[in-house]
Structures are given as C-alpha cells and as structure tokens.
Amino acid sequence: MANSEPDFSRKKPRQARARLTIDTILEATARILAEEGGEKLTTNHLAERSGYSIGTIYQYFENREAVVISLIERQREVVEGEIDALLEARRDDPWDEQVRGIVRLLHEAFARHGGSDPRLVRALVAFSLDRGLPEPSDRFVQAIIDVWRQAAGEGAPAMDEAEVFTLGRAVSEVLRRAALQSSPLLGTRALEEAIVRLVLGFLGQPGAAQAGA
Amino acid sequence: MANSEPDFSRKKPRQARARLTIDTILEATARILAEEGGEKLTTNHLAERSGYSIGTIYQYFENREAVVISLIERQREVVEGEIDALLEARRDDPWDEQVRGIVRLLHEAFARHGGSDPRLVRALVAFSLDRGLPEPSDRFVQAIIDVWRQAAGEGAPAMDEAEVFTLGRAVSEVLRRAALQSSPLLGTRALEEAIVRLVLGFLGQPGAAQAGA
Amino acid sequence: MANSEPDFSRKKPRQARARLTIDTILEATARILAEEGGEKLTTNHLAERSGYSIGTIYQYFENREAVVISLIERQREVVEGEIDALLEARRDDPWDEQVRGIVRLLHEAFARHGGSDPRLVRALVAFSLDRGLPEPSDRFVQAIIDVWRQAAGEGAPAMDEAEVFTLGRAVSEVLRRAALQSSPLLGTRALEEAIVRLVLGFLGQPGAAQAGA
Amino acid sequence: MANSEPDFSRKKPRQARARLTIDTILEATARILAEEGGEKLTTNHLAERSGYSIGTIYQYFENREAVVISLIERQREVVEGEIDALLEARRDDPWDEQVRGIVRLLHEAFARHGGSDPRLVRALVAFSLDRGLPEPSDRFVQAIIDVWRQAAGEGAPAMDEAEVFTLGRAVSEVLRRAALQSSPLLGTRALEEAIVRLVLGFLGQPGAAQAGA
DNA sequence: GATGAATGAGCCTTCATTCAT
DNA sequence: AATGAATGAAGGCTCATTCAT
Incomplete structure (x- = not known):
C-alpha cells in the first residue's frame, strides 16, 4: 500500500498534467474555430492561443487534423x-x-x-x-x-x-x-x-x- | 442589313469562345471536386485538368474562390x-x-x-x-x-x-x-x-x- | 506637286493618328504614375486607362520599359x-x-x-x-x-x-x-x-x- | 549566483542565434543589392544567397519590404x-x-x-x-x-x-x-x-x- | 516533457508578352 | 492598325512538420 501510493502519485500528476495540456489545446481549438473561423486554425496560431509551443501540440496529436477530430x-x-x-x-x-x-x-x-x-x-x-x-x-x-x-x-x-x-x-x-x-x-x-x-x-x-x- | 452581320459575327465568336472557356473551367472544377476532393482544387491543378493556363482562369474568375461560387x-x-x-x-x-x-x-x-x-x-x-x-x-x-x-x-x-x-x-x-x-x-x-x-x-x-x- | 500631295495626305493622317495614339498612351502613363504610383503601371492597366488595347501599346513600344523611357x-x-x-x-x-x-x-x-x-x-x-x-x-x-x-x-x-x-x-x-x-x-x-x-x-x-x- | 547563469545562457544562445540569422539575411540582402541590383532581390533568391530557407526569412521579417527597410x-x-x-x-x-x-x-x-x-x-x-x-x-x-x-x-x-x-x-x-x-x-x-x-x-x-x- | 528555430513544398496570384483574328 | 484571349514564368508568402536543444 505504501508502495503503490508513490507510484500512483507520481503517475497521477503526470496524467493529470497531460490531460490538462490536451484540454487546454482543445479549448483553444474550439475558441479559434468559434471566434476566428476554420481558416485561422493553423498550428502556429493554435500554439500561440493555447499557450503551448508547436512542439508540445505535436507531442499529443499526430497532426493538425487529429486535433480537430479529437x-x-x-x-x-x-x-x-x-x-x-x-x-x-x-x-x-x-x-x-x-x-x-x-x-x-x-x-x-x-x-x-x-x-x-x-x-x-x-x-x-x-x-x-x-x-x-x-x-x-x-x-x-x-x-x-x-x-x-x-x-x-x-x-x-x-x-x-x-x-x-x-x-x-x-x-x-x-x-x-x-x-x-x-x-x-x-x-x-x-x-x-x-x-x-x-x-x-x-x-x-x-x-x-x-x-x- | 447584310452589312451589319459581319460586325455581329465578329463579336459573337468572342463571346462564344469566352463562354466555352468558362464552361470548360467549371466542368473541370466539378470533375476535380467529384473525383479528387476539395483539397485538390488548386489553381495549378485546375489549370492542368481544364486544359487552360492559370492566366486564363484568372481572366474569367477573380480568384480561386470565385470559381467555386460560380x-x-x-x-x-x-x-x-x-x-x-x-x-x-x-x-x-x-x-x-x-x-x-x-x-x-x-x-x-x-x-x-x-x-x-x-x-x-x-x-x-x-x-x-x-x-x-x-x-x-x-x-x-x-x-x-x-x-x-x-x-x-x-x-x-x-x-x-x-x-x-x-x-x-x-x-x-x-x-x-x-x-x-x-x-x-x-x-x-x-x-x-x-x-x-x-x-x-x-x-x-x-x-x-x-x-x- | 499634285502627286506628292496625295502621298503626303495619305501619310499625314496616319502619322498624325500614330502620334495621337502615342501621346494618349504616354499621357495615360503619366496619369497612372501621378495618381496611382509606379506599382500600378502594368501593361493591362495602362491599356485600360489609355483606352487602347494591349496589342496597340506593343505596336508602338517595344516593351513596358520603353514606355517609361519615352x-x-x-x-x-x-x-x-x-x-x-x-x-x-x-x-x-x-x-x-x-x-x-x-x-x-x-x-x-x-x-x-x-x-x-x-x-x-x-x-x-x-x-x-x-x-x-x-x-x-x-x-x-x-x-x-x-x-x-x-x-x-x-x-x-x-x-x-x-x-x-x-x-x-x-x-x-x-x-x-x-x-x-x-x-x-x-x-x-x-x-x-x-x-x-x-x-x-x-x-x-x-x-x-x-x-x- | 552560479545558478542563475544557466538560465541566462539558455536564453542567450537563442537570442544570439536569432541575431546571427538576421545579420546574415541583411548581409545577403546588401550583397544582392550591390552585386545584382534591386530586381534580383526576390525572396527565393535571398533565401538561396543567405543560406537560410524562405521560411526562416519570414520568421524574422514580415515581408520582403521589411527586409529592405530594416x-x-x-x-x-x-x-x-x-x-x-x-x-x-x-x-x-x-x-x-x-x-x-x-x-x-x-x-x-x-x-x-x-x-x-x-x-x-x-x-x-x-x-x-x-x-x-x-x-x-x-x-x-x-x-x-x-x-x-x-x-x-x-x-x-x-x-x-x-x-x-x-x-x-x-x-x-x-x-x-x-x-x-x-x-x-x-x-x-x-x-x-x-x-x-x-x-x-x-x-x-x-x-x-x-x-x- | 517542452521548446521554437528552421524547413521547403506548394499555394495563389500577377503581369509582360505573343499571336491569331 | 487594332484587338484581346491566352500564356506561363516567376513572385511573395503560408503553414504543417521536424529535430536539436
């Protein structure tokens, strides 16, 4: 029990952090789509508005299309x-x-x-x-x-x-x-x-x- | 009376030619959309498939979007x-x-x-x-x-x-x-x-x- | 004397017409330069504003540069x-x-x-x-x-x-x-x-x- | 004190790199202008002569004109x-x-x-x-x-x-x-x-x- | 994990010029 | 002499993606 806790807590934050990142990116995507239209949904712009770097977006999504599908x-x-x-x-x-x-x-x-x-x-x-x-x-x-x-x-x-x-x-x-x-x-x-x-x-x-x- | 004909026929062919060109371009557009999808509708590709040059397309349509709208x-x-x-x-x-x-x-x-x-x-x-x-x-x-x-x-x-x-x-x-x-x-x-x-x-x-x- | 006159008068109108055309084109060139700036001096635009066709411009000037030099x-x-x-x-x-x-x-x-x-x-x-x-x-x-x-x-x-x-x-x-x-x-x-x-x-x-x- | 250095050096190289890139591009611009004339200052050619890609030029300059103004x-x-x-x-x-x-x-x-x-x-x-x-x-x-x-x-x-x-x-x-x-x-x-x-x-x-x- | 500088294929568009009518 | 439809090389620029740090 004492053993599983640390592992869990070490993983949980990571997963939670990852989920937060993904959520933030998806929210930024929705925001861009809603406020600026589909043409403005470029990876660079998404990076800017989400607050994450382009590299991070590609860490979680295979490509631009995957973000929208998600x-x-x-x-x-x-x-x-x-x-x-x-x-x-x-x-x-x-x-x-x-x-x-x-x-x-x-x-x-x-x-x-x-x-x-x-x-x-x-x-x-x-x-x-x-x-x-x-x-x-x-x-x-x-x-x-x-x-x-x-x-x-x-x-x-x-x-x-x-x-x-x-x-x-x-x-x-x-x-x-x-x-x-x-x-x-x-x-x-x-x-x-x-x-x-x-x-x-x-x-x-x-x-x-x-x-x- | 017979004299007015030449003037008429001099203009007619031009318009007919223009109409033919436009029709051909629009048909090529429909063909690309139907067979290859909207992403393949680039001006270069449209020029290629329509048989006309890029310049000709722009002679009749203000821009790529105008072709689709037409x-x-x-x-x-x-x-x-x-x-x-x-x-x-x-x-x-x-x-x-x-x-x-x-x-x-x-x-x-x-x-x-x-x-x-x-x-x-x-x-x-x-x-x-x-x-x-x-x-x-x-x-x-x-x-x-x-x-x-x-x-x-x-x-x-x-x-x-x-x-x-x-x-x-x-x-x-x-x-x-x-x-x-x-x-x-x-x-x-x-x-x-x-x-x-x-x-x-x-x-x-x-x-x-x-x-x- | 009687002979030279017809030749002259046949040529004169032509030359006069040519000169008029050239003048008109040059005036349109100056007008574009003065009113719209050098970037707008395209042959197509010059044709439009001068009232002559592109072909006519090329009848009198070897190329676009020649118009400006003139x-x-x-x-x-x-x-x-x-x-x-x-x-x-x-x-x-x-x-x-x-x-x-x-x-x-x-x-x-x-x-x-x-x-x-x-x-x-x-x-x-x-x-x-x-x-x-x-x-x-x-x-x-x-x-x-x-x-x-x-x-x-x-x-x-x-x-x-x-x-x-x-x-x-x-x-x-x-x-x-x-x-x-x-x-x-x-x-x-x-x-x-x-x-x-x-x-x-x-x-x-x-x-x-x-x-x- | 010694600790603050790494943070500094992590940023420094970036800025130094950016400055180097900008300098190189501007030098290439001057070189083209001096050796080949203003007409040869195309973005593609500038990319070629500067040794950077077109994309990089646009990372640092809004457009071609901005390079010259700079x-x-x-x-x-x-x-x-x-x-x-x-x-x-x-x-x-x-x-x-x-x-x-x-x-x-x-x-x-x-x-x-x-x-x-x-x-x-x-x-x-x-x-x-x-x-x-x-x-x-x-x-x-x-x-x-x-x-x-x-x-x-x-x-x-x-x-x-x-x-x-x-x-x-x-x-x-x-x-x-x-x-x-x-x-x-x-x-x-x-x-x-x-x-x-x-x-x-x-x-x-x-x-x-x-x-x- | 996160970063962002760098890449470059390829897009849209312009425009000087030609040539058949 | 005049026309203007057609051409296409070439230009400026975008943006998804990679990769060394």
Whole structure:
C-alpha cells in the first residue's frame, strides 16, 4: 500500500498534467474555430492561443487534423452524455410527453451550442463533411421509437431502415440548420412545437400503427 | 442589313469562345471536386485538368474562390429550373398526389446528382457552410404548402415561420444527408414513402387544419 | 506637286493618328504614375486607362520599359525647351540678375510639376535611378557659369570639373528634393532666395575670381 | 549566483542565434543589392544567397519590404553613429576648419560606401523614394550651423527654414549624386574643396551675418 | 516533457508578352 | 492598325512538420 501510493502519485500528476495540456489545446481549438473561423486554425496560431509551443501540440496529436477530430469526438461525447442523462430522468412520462421531452432536450442542446458558437458548429460540420467523417449517432431516434413502440404494444409494425433514417435525419438536421444559420427560431417554443408536430405526425400516420389507440 | 452581320459575327465568336472557356473551367472544377476532393482544387491543378493556363482562369474568375461560387450558382440554377418545370407538369393531380409528386421530383433530383457525385455535393456543401453562403431557395416547400392550402380551402390556418422552416428543412436535409452519405436508400421507393409520410403526417396533424375535410 | 500631295495626305493622317495614339498612351502613363504610383503601371492597366488595347501599346513600344523611357525623354525635352526659351529672354540683364533669373526659372519649372505631380516626379526619378539612366543635362549650370565668366572677363579662373558638378548638382538637387517631398517651401520666395544665395556665394568665394569686380 | 547563469545562457544562445540569422539575411540582402541590383532581390533568391530557407526569412521579417527597410535603418544608424563620433573629435578646431572637417567626414562616408557599392546606394535610394520613406536626418547641417553661429556670436541672424533646407540638401545631395553615379570625383580633394566653397560661400553671403567678424 | 528555430513544398496570384483574328 | 484571349514564368508568402536543444 505504501508502495503503490508513490507510484500512483507520481503517475497521477503526470496524467493529470497531460490531460490538462490536451484540454487546454482543445479549448483553444474550439475558441479559434468559434471566434476566428476554420481558416485561422493553423498550428502556429493554435500554439500561440493555447499557450503551448508547436512542439508540445505535436507531442499529443499526430497532426493538425487529429486535433480537430479529437475535438469533434469530445463534443459528441458531451452531447450524447447529456441526452442519455436527460432520457433517464423522463422514463415515466406518457409516451407523447416523452417524445416532446426528447425533442425539447435536443432542441435545448442545439440552442445552447448553436446559439453561442455558430461558427464552431459550422466549422466542425464542414470539416466532418469534407473528410466524410461519420455523424454523431442517432441515439435519440432509437429512444423515440422505443418509447412509441412500448406504448403501441407488440402489435406495432416495425419501422424499416428508411423510416428510421428519415425520422432521425429530419429532427436532427432541422435543428442543425437552425444552429448553422444562427436562426432566430432556435430556442423558441414555436420551433419546438413544429418539430414535435413533425415527429408525432410521422408516428401517427397510416403505414405506422396508431400508437396508444 | 447584310452589312451589319459581319460586325455581329465578329463579336459573337468572342463571346462564344469566352463562354466555352468558362464552361470548360467549371466542368473541370466539378470533375476535380467529384473525383479528387476539395483539397485538390488548386489553381495549378485546375489549370492542368481544364486544359487552360492559370492566366486564363484568372481572366474569367477573380480568384480561386470565385470559381467555386460560380459553380455553386450554376448548380443551383439547374436544380431550380428542374423543380419549376416539374411542378408545372403536375398541376392537376389531387393534392396528396401532388405532394407525393413534388417529393418524388426532389428525390429524383438528389438521387441523380448525389448518386453520381457524392463528393461534389459534399465539397460544395462544405464550402457553402464554411463561407456562410445562402442555401438554395426552398421553392418546393412553398409549392407543397400552396397545394395543401388550396385543397383545404380558405379556412386553413396559416403556417407560421417555424412550421415552414421545419417542413422545408426536414425534407431537403433528409435528402441531402442521404446524398452526402451516398446512402443506399437514396433512390429507393422506401425512402420516398418515408418522406411522403413525414410531409403528410405534418400537414394532417392537429395544429393544422385537416386538409380536404 | 499634285502627286506628292496625295502621298503626303495619305501619310499625314496616319502619322498624325500614330502620334495621337502615342501621346494618349504616354499621357495615360503619366496619369497612372501621378495618381496611382509606379506599382500600378502594368501593361493591362495602362491599356485600360489609355483606352487602347494591349496589342496597340506593343505596336508602338517595344516593351513596358520603353514606355517609361519615352515618357522621361519627353519630359526632359519639355523642361529643356522651357529653360532655353527663358534664358533667351533674359540675355541683357546684369549678371547677378541673370543668375537670379535662371534660378527662378528652374524653381518655377519644378514648382509647376513637383507641386502638382510629386508622385510622377518620384516615380520617374526612382525609375531612372534603378536603371542607371542619365540625368537631364545640366544646361542651366553652363548658362550660369557663362553669364558669370562673361561678367568677370577673360581673367576669371576656369572652373574645374568638381566645381561645375557641385554647383550644378547643388541647385538641381535642392529643387528636386523639394519637389519629391512636396515640400511647402517649393514655390516660395524664401527658397528662391536661399538658392540664389547658394549660387552667388559659391561664385563670389575665394578660389573663384570676384566677378564684376 | 552560479545558478542563475544557466538560465541566462539558455536564453542567450537563442537570442544570439536569432541575431546571427538576421545579420546574415541583411548581409545577403546588401550583397544582392550591390552585386545584382534591386530586381534580383526576390525572396527565393535571398533565401538561396543567405543560406537560410524562405521560411526562416519570414520568421524574422514580415515581408520582403521589411527586409529592405530594416537594412536601410541599419545603414542609417551606422552612418549617423560615424558622424556623431567624428563631430565629437573636432570640437576645438576653428570654425571654418570645423566646417571643412564636417564636410570631409561626410565626403569620406559617402566615398567609402558609394565607391564600393554604388548599386546598393542606388537601390536603397530608389526604394526610399518609391515608398516615400524619410531621409536620414540632417544632423550634420545642424552641426555646421551650430559651429557657425557659435563663431558669429549672439548677434548672428537665425537661419530660416528655407536656408537650412537648402544648405543641408545641397551638401548631402551633391555627395549622394556623386555616389549614385560612381563619379570619379568622389573621394577627390577637388570635390571636397568645391563643397567647402559652397558651404562657406553660403554662410558668408549677405543675408547671413559675417561670421567671425 | 517542452521548446521554437528552421524547413521547403506548394499555394495563389500577377503581369509582360505573343499571336491569331 | 487594332484587338484581346491566352500564356506561363516567376513572385511573395503560408503553414504543417521536424529535430536539436
């Protein structure tokens, strides 16, 4: 025990320090993207704004691209974590209320980031597109569908791939566009209502069993 | 009268030549974007692939960016023209059939371009995002709404801004994502059905008057 | 006689036209130099501002440099012509008055051009320097010395090369600098007096015979 | 105490290295200007001749122009330093001897640089003219005037702006022209005498108090 | 671990000049 | 005589990356 402590404490600070460095660099990256745009994200400039030297950046990231990818992954983790936690809390509401809740959560998440850092969102999306990076998983669509099927009972027809794709993309892309454009609609009750209407209309439409009937 | 012809023909060839040059350059641009990706669109490479010298490119475009913008505008014009023409032809179908028709047209347009040049679409979208360029006008949403309101009669409630935005974005972004990802769903009947379901569900949902009632 | 006329008139218009073209081009050159600076004197820009095409410019001038050299020569001719004419008119004044007159003429010439087109003067001088072009001949120094020697009589000691150089350069460079800097002194009585004092002091100094003594 | 040394030496080498790099680049710049002319001063060529890469040049100079400006400033500092030192040493000579001394110093300075690097002088002057850079301060004129006034006593009339300008320009421009033209007069006793005559004649002329009277 | 001087491929762009019409 | 589309060498400069300290 006494032995493991020193090793641990000797390592911990190092790891903690490394993590701090990485965090600082990623934060500087986000700041540049948000405030100055993707074109200003040069390694030299990143070194300057992060307070670390170029050499240090290359100590932690293989190349410039790796920094951006790392940032994207981190953003994704944060958003997914938020969604999971929020879904957890609403487990007992009636199904359409739960759907509304899910939409609201997503909406709020986008409103939070999109409202403050449209350029960051824009830069990251553009980057993802350009490299063909995968999009954040649509965990929330599955949640909506799960909620709906549970209410509809066993008899509800399965949704095919095209329907899942359509529902998922429709919701997330509407929000994303609003964020990208810094639309004044983002964060309003009206937008939330419209998206809820889109989802409920889709689920309640012929071709899908009437849920809760 | 016969005398004015020579003057005319002396100018005509020049303009025709210029137009040919511009077209060739834009085609080479599209080819590079589609086949090699946005990073390979350097002025030198474009000169090489277009068959013209760098100097010639700069005779017709102010800078590299202007070439891409020009290409985007041209693509937009083509797509909008197609949509207009197609809308014209379906004027007399029943309203939900017309909606289905509009969706199909859009779907086909995306399937055509997206299917063959996903990288081109990707590159152009990424470029548009990065510069904050305006999106192609959503003429088709208005068409859908017009068709629906005509069927619903005078009593149909007006759609608010959020609803128009949501419906328009949902349809176009679902298709765009499918094209960007080169999804195998693109062009399938299943995807078309799912989108139609999305639209009809939205229009038939409480909050909107029941059309055709 | 009747025969030569047609030939003449056929040639005259051509030559006149050519001269007009050349004049127009040179004027445009001077205008660019004066208004936009030497860096803007590109063949394309010159074509644009002169109203002639690039091809036409190359019809009359071997290359871009030749245009500037031609302009410099023309300027020199104009200035020298003015000086000669002015010297002619003062032939009978007393010698120190003649010296004053010569200085005033030079001063006025510089004030006229330098005051209005300091950038043109600057550009032409810089160009001359850069290519090592010869400076406008110092005809006026010789005039001053001639006037002085005539008054001093045969006994006046000859001026050596260094003295001629010094006197000539001193006068012309003081004026040129004033023009180049757009000095507010240029054109003032005070500057004229100071230069006259410089010249008379030089001529009246030991080492030179006292003129008119 | 001994401990502080390492920190110091860790920084020192860096600065020393940077200074060496800058010096080398400036020397290469002067060499190119002197040997090949201003047109050959391209960034690529400078990199080649300095032995550093293009990137290194841009690490220390904002752009090509900044290199030349830096060189001009350095030259100016050197010349002004020489003049100051030389003035200091002659403080006790009689006034006209002091004037002669000052002229000689200037003359020697020009003869030294101008004689060896006429193209360098030419290039730097042309550059200065083109950008409208300020001329090296005329510290020496003030020195001449100070010496003269001290000898003339309190009663000596003040020199007006035009007189100071004329005297200063006359001396420096005569020398500069000689350097620019690589005149064989440069460095000769005859030229020195002629300039001294110019100065003394100016100072002794009516309109200025007779010095030493 | 951290540093930052040095690198250099390669980018975008300019502009004098040619030549077919 | 006049045109101007086309050319392409060459220039200034950026920036991701390396490596000796």
